[in-house]
Amino acid sequence: MLVAHTLGTRPAVIAKYKRKVRLAEGITPEGVLQPEAMQRGLDCLAMFARMLQQHGVPATNVAVVATAALRSINNADEFQQRALPVLGHPIEVICGMREAELIYQGMVATTQGAGRRLVIDIGGASTEFIVGDGETLLFKTSLPFGSVTYNQAFFTSAPLQQLDFDDVRASVSEALATHQQTLLDLGWHGVVGASGAVQSVVEVLQHRGSSEIITLEVLGQLKLEILAETSLALPGIRGLSRERAPTFAAGVAILLALFELLHIQQLSLSGGALREGVLLMLAQRVAMQDRP
Known part of the structure; x- marks a missing residue:
């Protein structure tokens, strides 16, 4: 949530x-979001609702979007119906292509750089790929x-x-x-990562005092670690x-695969992505409403 x-x-x-x-952890093979995961989501939205009230954000100035997890489940309507009285605002489930557009807009607005860029956003249940040149979006897929x-x-x-x-x-x-x-x-000309998977690797590199640029060598070393x-909690990985x-x-494995398949030399962390793209869209909408 951004204010x-x-x-x-x-x-x-x-x-x-x-x-x-991590809603996607609670999706059954039949495509149903389990009660425990749904409750985690509702609890999070209840916290967001308190923050909205605390900041005094007008109802007309709020946008709530959901992505892959709600796109893919059979009981999304139930989640949205239960969430409405908790949050006080409807949830818009956006398609993968719209998500890609907003990710790119959020990246451009927050990340220095010029020339054509590939943006990769590895989410929990979907991954978006966008190529753009400045404000011009050339390719997008989810x-x-x-x-x-x-x-x-x-x-x-x-x-x-x-x-x-x-x-993988x-x-x-x-x-x-x-x-x-x-x-x-x-x-x-450059590759930008806008995701938790990339953020996780960068945080490890920061902790170790290393360059924050992700390379195939960096990913290969992390794979060896x-x-x-001997535990799925990975307690021995310094900085994690x-x-x-x-x-x-899983994030490291996906990044390794993408580096090899797309011949990526290096990747840097984006300053922003989907949230910032949604915020920019909302700010423009509010500005239009305020015009005489």
Whole structure:
């Protein structure tokens, strides 16, 4: 959750709130969100509702969006109906393509750089790929894999093995196959990561006093450290927080696969993504409402 003041049509963030919910962990093979995961989501929204009240945000100035987890479940209507009285605002479930657009807009608004860029956002249940040049968006797609879903599919028993990483690469390759050549043909001057998976790696590098630029060498070293662990909690990886640990291996595996399949040389962390894109959209909408 972001709270901001609008200066013209540009939002200036004054407060941030975040809680790990991992809805995708609670989705059954039949596509139903289990009660425990649903309650985690509702509890988080109740906290957000208190913050909205505390900051005195007018109802017309609130946007609430949901992404892959609610897109994919069969009981999304139930979640939305239960959430409405808790939060006091309806939830808009956006499609993957709209999510990609907002991610790119949030990146451009918050991240220095010029030239054509590839933006990768590895979420819990989906991953977005966007290529743009300045404000111009050239390519966007959303694919149904993420760090939470791959963690459940491939990283369930310790010690983790090379085969787990191989399986992730094969799955990413299959999911990316339709778009891989298009992405390579478009090309880019730089690659930006806008996701928890990238944030997790950068936090580890920061803790170690290393460069925050992610390379294939960095990911390869982290994979070796993961394979040396005997617990899924990965307690021996220096700089990895307990909160980030559950999906760290899956995130590293996805990044490794993408580096190899898309011939990525290096990747840096974006200054913002979906949340910032939604905030920019909302600020522009509020500015339009305020016009005489």
